[in-house]
Amino acid sequence: MLEKLILVGIIFTISLVIAMYATYFERKVAAWFQDRIGPDRAGPFGLLQPLADGVKMFLKEDFIPRNSDKWLFIMGPGIAMFTSLMTSTIIPWGPDIVTASGNIVLQVADFDIGILFILGVVSVGVYGIMIGGWASNNKFSLFGAIRASSQMISYELAMGISVITIVMMTGSLSLRDITEAQHGMNWNIFYQPLAFVIFFVCSLAELNRAPFDLAECESELIGGYHTEYGSMKLGFFLFAEYVGMFISSAVISILFFGGYNFPGMDSVEGNTLAVLGVVALFVKIFFFIFVIMWIRWTLPRFRFDQLMHLGWKRLIPLALINLLVTGLVIAFTSGWFN
Amino acid sequence: MQSLSNRSKVVSDKPMTFMEKLYLPAILGGMWITFTHLFRKHNTLKYPEQTKAFAPVYRGMHVLKRDEQGRENCTACGLCAVACPAEAITMVANEREQGEEHLYREEKYAEIYEINMLRCIFCGLCEEACPKEAIFLTDRLVPTEYERADFIYGKDKLVESMDYRIDITDRQSTGKRTEK
Amino acid sequence: MSIEILVYILGGLTVGSALMVVLSKHPIRSVMYLILTFFLISANYIMLNAQFVAIVNMMVYAGAIMVLFLFVLMLLNLSKENEPKSSLLVKIASALAGGSLLLVLVAAIKDTVVLQVAEKVTDNASGLVQNLGHLLFTKYVLPFEVSSILFIAAIVGAVLLAKRESQIIE
Ligand code: SF4
Ligand code: SF4
Numbered sequence: 001m002l003e004k005l006i007l008v009g010i011i012f013t014i015s016l017v018i019a020m021y022a023t024y025f026e027r028k029v030a031a032w033f034q035d036r037i038g039p040d041r042a043g044p045f046g047l048l049q050p051l052a053d054g055v056k057m058f059l060k061e062d063f064i065p066r067n068s069d070k071w072l073f074i075m076g077p078g079i080a081m082f083t084s085l086m087t088s089t090i091i092p093w094g095p096d097i098v099t100a101s102g103n104i105v106l107q108v109a110d111f112d113i114g115i116l117f118i119l120g121v122v123s124v125g126v127y128g129i130m131i132g133g134w135a136s137n138n139k140f141s142l143f144g145a146i147r148a149s150s151q152m153i154s155y156e157l158a159m160g161i162s163v164i165t166i167v168m169m170t171g172s173l174s175l176r177d178i179t180e181a182q183h184g185m186n187w188n189i190f191y192q193p194l195a196f197v198i199f200f201v202c203s204l205a206e207l208n209r210a211p212f213d214l215a216e217c218e219s220e221l222i223g224g225y226h227t228e229y230g231s232m233k234l235g236f237f238l239f240a241e242y243v244g245m246f247i248s249s250a251v252i253s254i255l256f257f258g259g260y261n262f263p264g265m266d267s268v269e270g271n272t273l274a275v276l277g278v279v280a281l282f283v284k285i286f287f288f289i290f291v292i293m294w295i296r297w298t299l300p301r302f303r304f305d306q307l308m309h310l311g312w313k314r315l316i317p318l319a320l321i322n323l324l325v326t327g328l329v330i331a332f333t334s335g336w337f338n
Numbered sequence: 339m340q341s342l343s344n345r346s347k348v349v350s351d352k353p354m355t356f357m358e359k360l361y362l363p364a365i366l367g368g369m370w371i372t373f374t375h376l377f378r379k380h381n382t383l384k385y386p387e388q389t390k391a392f393a394p395v396y397r398g399m400h401v402l403k404r405d406e407q408g409r410e411n412c413t414a415c416g417l418c419a420v421a422c423p424a425e426a427i428t429m430v431a432n433e434r435e436q437g438e439e440h441l442y443r444e445e446k447y448a449e450i451y452e453i454n455m456l457r458c459i460f461c462g463l464c465e466e467a468c469p470k471e472a473i474f475l476t477d478r479l480v481p482t483e484y485e486r487a488d489f490i491y492g493k494d495k496l497v498e499s500m501d502y503r504i505d506i507t508d509r510q511s512t513g514k515r516t517e518k
Numbered sequence: 519m520s521i522e523i524l525v526y527i528l529g530g531l532t533v534g535s536a537l538m539v540v541l542s543k544h545p546i547r548s549v550m551y552l553i554l555t556f557f558l559i560s561a562n563y564i565m566l567n568a569q570f571v572a573i574v575n576m577m578v579y580a581g582a583i584m585v586l587f588l589f590v591l592m593l594l595n596l597s598k599e600n601e602p603k604s605s606l607l608v609k610i611a612s613a614l615a616g617g618s619l620l621l622v623l624v625a626a627i628k629d630t631v632v633l634q635v636a637e638k639v640t641d642n643a644s645g646l647v648q649n650l651g652h653l654l655f656t657k658y659v660l661p662f663e664v665s666s667i668l669f670i671a672a673i674v675g676a677v678l679l680a681k682r683e684s685q686i687i688e
Contacts, residue, residue, distance in 0.1 A: 033372045037382045072550070112646045113569045120573045123581025127553070130585065134546065134592045142592060149585050156582070173647055298372040299365065 003104050011088050019242035020050040026293050033297045057235040065228050069135040076132025077236035083125035084243040087118050091250050092176045094260045094278035098270050107176060114173035115163055118251060122206055126152040129215060133225035144224025148215035151205055154311040159202035161319035162195040165326045166255050179259035187258040194322045196256045198315050203248040210296035214304055249288035257284050392477035394508050397460045399478040400453055401504045402497040405443055410497060411472035413444035421467035426457035455480045455489040474506045525565055532558040545591050556580040570647045
């Protein structure tokens with residue numbers, strides 16, 4: 001029990017610190033892609049920049065618009081933050097750590113429903129944006145909220161279907177089982193490249209990241225759902241996005257890139273394996289965080305009808321076909337037709 | 339029409355091929371382009387530490403020059419104020435008294451000389467108009483202030499001090515009216 | 519013992535928030551309470567160790583259907599001032615309809631015999647995905663397939679509706 005609490009504490013801290021430094025890294029990456037330097041004033045290499053940003057956020061005026069729905073206005077960022085932190089509970093961070101008094105499992109909870117939990121929590125996450133956007137009593141915020149909700153619902157479908165293929169291959173919903181099934185270099189990406197592409201595109205859309213950031217969309221909606229937000233409430237919205245980025249990178253690494261598995265993992269064992277496994281997972285996570293940023297600073301934003309078109313008319317049929325083919329292949333290989 | 343630069347692209351609206359409709363090659367191509375930029379040299383100027391030299395034609399804050407003996411050049415003729423299209427310059431003239439020859443070069447001088455930096459458009463016409471080589475635009479910047487009144491620069495800010503002379507030798511219009 | 523108290527607290531909260539759905543004046547507030555109710559129902563499922571049903575309830579009802587509710591309400595932006603005035607006749611009719619529904623429900627519940635289901639519920643594994651899936655594809659495969667046919671019919675209907683509309687526009 002105690003070790004679980006400690007694990008929760010560590011994961012919480014790590015998520016927040018990574019989210020903090022993701023903001024710094026985002027600005028750096030943007031700068032590098034644009035032949036600039038990026039933040040370099042606060043501390044060596046600007047490493048204290050996230051702290052400076054945080055202090056600034058806290059010191060800003062905490063503003064609530066007069067005609068807004070006060071309680072919902074406050075609840076919005078809270079829900080967004082809560083849901084994005086919740087998802088980290090079922091991520092398996094590494095192989096068991098062996099101690100004298102038994103193994104420590106590096107996973108807060110291994111629910112029976114596994115990946116469905118993430119899908120469920122993510123689907124609830126849209127309420128943060130919707131409530132915040134509506135409660136602001138501002139038409140741009142409302143537009144942002146409505147865009148976010150329809151976008152999320154549309155992309156959840158394709159996302160769910162592409163996850164089902166992985167679940168079918170593994171025969172389990174638990175993320176730990178899915179990871180264990182990809183032992184060594186036996187990663188799902190080699191069997192399910194299409195599912196990976198679909199899942200990746202959908203998670204970009206679920207995260208409201210460019211090129212699918214239509215809910216924020218500075219150029220038309222002045223910031224969308226968080227137009228009226230300021231101070232740390234705005235900070236929470238932005239922070240939730242970065243925590244979400246971290247978690248979805250983790251989920252992508254686990255579903256398709258073997259989680260804490262790495263080639264040649266059979267030659268080490270015990271705690272070395274555990275440490276190397278955690279390192280392997282984090283390397284993959286950082287790589288995907290980088291890729292998500294890379295995409296953001298490369299691609300222009302979609303138009304909303306293009307977004308819907310892509311979601312409903314391209315991704316969902318593709319995911320369904322992929323599901324069908326996977327099912328057939330599994331049926332053939334397990335000899336159901338003999 | 340024939341292209342002169344050979345850089346123009348012919349626009350066409352023929353339907354996209356399947357590969358183009360996939361968008362993936364284009365997306366990967368774009369991502370490759372941004373990726374190569376990761377390794378390019380940045381062209382940031384770290385401002386407060388490094389500064390960029392202004393062009394010699396740059397027109398910034400004015401200076402009222404003194405001659406080699408430290409006397410103010412300006413004779414309060416008012417030509418600069420007349421030339422100014424923005425009505426930024428005002429002055430009050432006064433006669434040089436006995437014993438003030440070391441302060442003012444001409445017999446008449448400007449007792450008050452004010453430029454409203456909020457009105458000024460930095461066109462440089464005052465510099466062109468001045469017959470006495472008294473006023474020049476320099477490469478210094480007008481700093482920001484909180485009050486409007488602070489932007490009205492009097493002689494205290496405009497006239498150069500002898501300890502800290504403002505070098506205008508490579509300004510564009512210097513030496514144009516040197517005596518022949 | 520503590521579990522029992524938890525069940526009572528959860529049940530009370532669920533009923534309370536369900537009541538608030540009906541009682542709160544503002545439609546958006548109502549929807550918010552409805553969402554809360556769904557969450558509490560999910561919590562109740564988890565107490566019964568039916569994780570799959572809980573999460574599906576959360577995903578489908580709270581995550582998708584209620585979002586659409588909220589969506590429509592936000593677009594209509596109903597508030598107290600521009601609430602459509604209902605006539606006396608409508609009020610009487612709705613009171614009658616609601617009353618008769620209550621009557622039917624009370625009558626139905628009055629006649630039910632409380633079976634001893636408690637044993638089955640404590641069978642911990644029955645709500646887990648594996649057992650549920652097994653049951654769904656063996657014992658209840660016919661109802662399952664029939665309901666999926668229903669879904670397909672609904673999807674085809676939706677596609678047809680969307681198609682026809684676009685033809686009219688053209
Ligand atoms: S620079 Fe132009 S606008 Fe400014 S004071 Fe001289 S003449 Fe007037
Ligand atoms: S600055 Fe030159 S033009 Fe202006 S009053 Fe003085 S001498 Fe005349």
